[in-house]
Amino acid sequence: MENILMPFVISVVISLFMTPIVKRIAVSVGAMDIPKDERRVHNKPMPLMGGLAIYISVIISSLIFLPIDKTLISIIIGGTIIVISGIIDDIKDLSPKVKLLFQIIAAIVLIFGDVKIDFITNPFTKSNKLIPLNGFSIPITIFWVVGITNTLNLIDGLDGLSSGVAMIASLSFLFVANKFNYIPVIIMSSIVAGSCLGFLPYNFNPAKIFMGDTGALFLGFMLASISIEGVMKSVATIAIVVPIIILGVPIFDTTFAIFRRLLNGKSIAEADKGHLHHRLLEMGFSQRKTVLILYSISAIFGLCAILIAKFNSKRAVILSMIVFLVTILLAGKMGLISSKKEDKNE
Numbered sequence: 001m002e003n004i005l006m007p008f009v010i011s012v013v014i015s016l017f018m019t020p021i022v023k024r025i026a027v028s029v030g031a032m033d034i035p036k037d038e039r040r041v042h043n044k045p046m047p048l049m050g051g052l053a054i055y056i057s058v059i060i061s062s063l064i065f066l067p068i069d070k071t072l073i074s075i076i077i078g079g080t081i082i083v084i085s086g087i088i089d090d091i092k093d094l095s096p097k098v099k100l101l102f103q104i105i106a107a108i109v110l111i112f113g114d115v116k117i118d119f120i121t122n123p124f125t126k127s128n129k130l131i132p133l134n135g136f137s138i139p140i141t142i143f144w145v146v147g148i149t150n151t152l153n154l155i156d157g158l159d160g161l162s163s164g165v166a167m168i169a170s171l172s173f174l175f176v177a178n179k180f181n182y183i184p185v186i187i188m189s190s191i192v193a194g195s196c197l198g199f200l201p202y203n204f205n206p207a208k209i210f211m212g213d214t215g216a217l218f219l220g221f222m223l224a225s226i227s228i229e230g231v232m233k234s235v236a237t238i239a240i241v242v243p244i245i246i247l248g249v250p251i252f253d254t255t256f257a258i259f260r261r262l263l264n265g266k267s268i269a270e271a272d273k274g275h276l277h278h279r280l281l282e283m284g285f286s287q288r289k290t291v292l293i294l295y296s297i298s299a300i301f302g303l304c305a306i307l308i309a310k311f312n313s314k315r316a317v318i319l320s321m322i323v324f325l326v327t328i329l330l331a332g333k334m335g336l337i338s339s340k341k342e343d344k345n346e
Contacts, residue, residue, distance in 0.1 A: 004174065007187050008194040011061040015198025018053035023202070023209045025049070031090040033210055046207065048090040050199060051215015054163075055083045057195035058222065065187050072184075074113020075225050078106035082149065082221045086214030099213075100146065106221060107145035115225055116141040117232050121239055145224040151250035152220035153213060154257065158277050160204035161291050163211060165249050165298045166219040167196035170226070172246040172302030176309045177230040185230035192222050205287045223247060231309075241320040242309050248301035249276070249294060252327055256336040276336060 026032070026047035033046045059076060066072050085102035088094055094102075110116065117140050119130045133140060156162040174189035196219070202208045211219075227243035244251055253276050260274050261267065280290040304323055308316040 003183055003186050004190045007061055007065040008190040010064065011057045011191045011194030012198040014060055015053050015057035015195040016201065017198075018056050019050060019199055019202045019209065022050055022053040022056075023047050025052070026090070026209065026212075029091055031087070031212065033212070047209045048212030049087060049214045050203060050209040051086060051211040051213075051218050052083065054195045054199050054211065054215050055079065055218050057198060058191055058218075061191040061194070062188065065191065066184055070113045071115055071229070072113075074110050074115055075188075075222075078109040078113075078225070079218055079221055081106040081109065082217050083214055086212060086217045090212040090214050099217075103146045103149050103217075103221075104142060106149075107142040110145060110225060110228075111138055111141055115228050117144060117228055141228070144228070145221065147254075148224035148227070148247060148251075149217055149220035151247065151254040152223065153216035154254050155250045155275065155277065155294075156211065156216040157275060158205070158287050158291050159207035159210075160200055161277060161294060162216050162219065163196045163199050163203050164291065164295050166223060167193045167200070168295060168298045168302055169223055169246050170196065172305055173223070173226050173230050173243075175302075175306045176242055176246070177226075179309055180230075180234050182230055182234075185226060188222075189226055189230065192219070192226065205291065220250075241317065242305045245301050245305040245308065245320065245323060248323075248327065249298045252331065253336070256331050260336065274336065279336065 026049040029049075031047060031049040033048050035044070058079070062072060062076065081102055085094060085099055089099060116137055117133060118137050119132045121130055152162050152166060155165065170189045170193035174186055174193065177185035177189060199211065199215070203211060227247070231242050232239050257275060277290050277294060280293060281287070285293065301323075304319070308319055311319070
């Protein structure tokens with residue numbers, strides 16, 4: 001219990017203390033989100049860069065409670081690279097290509113710290129035979145890290161949404177890591193969850209500060225790192241499936257957004273109003289209710305992942321497939337991958 005409680009409390013306190021300070025810094029350097037299109041749900045300028053408080057909380061807490069080895073050093077350096085790109089983007093917009101370059105560099109740093117996906121398991125054999133990735137390990141790891149880093153950023157459209165979803169995902173990873181007795185991952189997960197909780201009083205609707213790319217990209221990067229260390233390095237049957245389910249809200253929303261934009265003949269990087277939170281707002285839910293609904297969905301995904309990790313068998317894989325199928329059917333019903341409603345939103 002002490003592996004969870006103290007790191008969690010300390011990270012909450014640091015984040016809670018640092019956020020007002022970061023808010024003043026954001027205003028002074030001009031890191032402001034000025035509403036300039038109909039996708040914005042706020043109507044006045046808001047300070048960005050709030051994720052810097054989360055970053056400071058995670059780094060300080062990690063140095064206090066985790067062994068300083070090459071894994072932690074690579075995560076800290078990679079996270080710092082991501083935060084630098086986020087700060088620059090929050091002050092003056094970076095092009096998608098430059099942000100991608102920063103993310104690839106951060107992923108490569110992780111790989112040097114041995115935070116990489118070396119193998120996958122075949123759940124349909126009696127011994128759950130390991131399939132080594134060999135030369136594919138590096139590109140697959142880079143793809144995973146860059147992908148997860150961006151998914152959390154893409155759902156960051158409502159007050160408290162990304163920070164709350166990241167907190168729930170971190171807690172889910174904590175419980176899964178506890179099954180495998182991965183103490184460093186348990187501690188890191190509790191630290192990330194605590195830093196999000198400390199930020200939420202300032203970020204939940206009505207928000208006083210946004211986390212910006214600084215926070216959304218950093219939290220995505222941290223969750224990608226935790227997922228590799230906490231699940232994908234295990235020989236469990238569900239090593240690949242569990243992280244996808246835990247991060248279900250950002251992963252599925254991003255995946256549906258890509259298909260939706262392709263169906264509409266648009267660039268996958270072009271923003272739209274077809275995300276899940278936009279659909280819920282269209283249905284008449286308030287910002288707060290929409291965020292709470294998405295928290296609930298994220299928690300359900302997390303609970304499913306914990307149960308699947310507990311089974312760790314072919315039955316778990318079948319259950320995972322059912323979860324994926326139900327998610328796709330519900331997404332289709334809500335129009336998340338439909339091109340028909342898109343024209344109304346432009």
